[in-house]
Amino acid sequence: MTGKKSISSSSQEGRRKCWWAAIFLVLASLAFADSATINRPKREFVLPDGIEIVGESLTFDERPNVPRAVKIREAKVSYDGAQLWRVRPAEEQPVLASDVISEFQDTGLFSLWSGNDTIVDIMVRQEEIPRAARVLKEKNARYDVIIDDLQKAIDEENPPLSPQAMEELEGRKGHRMEWTSYHRVDDIYGYLDFLAETYPGVCSVMTIGNSAEGRPLKVIRISNGKPGVPALWIDGGIHAREWISPAAVTYIIDYLVENSESLEADYYILPVVNPDGYEYTFTSDRLWRKNRRSYSGSYCTGVDLNRNFGYRWGGKGTSKDPCSDIFAGSGAFSEPETNAIKNFFEASAADFKAYLTFHSYGQYFLYPWGYDSRVPPDYADLDRVGQEAAIAMKKADPTAASKYTVGNSATVLYAAAGGSDDWAKAMLKIKYSYTIELRDTGKHGFILPARYIVPTAKEALAAVQVITEACKSV
């Protein structure tokens, strides 16, 4: 923000930059020292993908000399004793950390969860805690432990429905979707197919492509056939670990279908942009972010799909390193998931006025640009509608009165090029393009307990309603 800069003297700013540079250097050197340490367990607990030895339903009758087939559970990454820390600069001053944040991620010692000008949330593995704490203390950095045992939080996050309850649910409703727990892709797709079969006059499901591992990418269209209405695109689950996103987006689908008679727009909704990564968070690593594409020549897997879109691809806040959490891919739209979205828009004749992509966490309502601290010419409209949405979201759950911060992505958070919102605004010329970071503000981070699904989804729905209203007058 220019205002903020103008009140800062250059020496103050210099000190801040120095502070962050010092922290970065220390973290980088820790990472370097760490990588030289023998027995470093960093990669070891990531087992090869897809260990799945599944019996072929053999029986002793059929193959009496073969031991009973066994099913070995896929081993999971453990976060026993890992912690989430909120780090602040030494003095209580706003700091321009954007240049540093992407570097944090590449050290490998810490995993960046969230950050802006004044605070950075980092995940620290148990074995790194003592040294990390010592180093931060030496630098007078303050930090609070937000989650003191991540694995415990993960274990308590999503109490699953019992198989009986699931069966009962499916028998009663015809699908397994509900919003007291986080659901696997099969449940979500089963729900979409159920809606298309049950309400063929309102819903249709199309597969716009397949993921890297071959899962279909399913878009549901919800329309009551009213002519001349605007179209809205809504997606979720582009970042695998942000479970609240597909949960909220499916809740929105449920509401729109239930209230289809009064709809004044057509909705195209892709609830799980990254089904491979999403499934992987259930089977193997709860904190996986990227897709599951293998790149030859690298032992690391996955592209950050929200760095892979074709506007200013490969710019700030992205990485060329396949091991980075913000690896942008080999080129714009190199990934089947982003390419499918691009092809869909190229083929669609719908009159899109909004492109809403749901993420977590932080409670931000963000508009372009993300690639740099600049804004599009009509940013005042985007800001005004964003503010209206934030007010509606606050009202959606009066007990929580959630505060959503509205602003331009690169300024409110940090620069990140190749995001879908920038592409939708710049290349598709869609007026209201927003990235919405849902709950919370850091108490649980990505591990938002399932009991918060409904209140959070109500906030998301309130935002969609405000945007729909705005789209009518574009």
Ligand SMILES: [Zn+2]
């Ligand atoms: Zn995200």
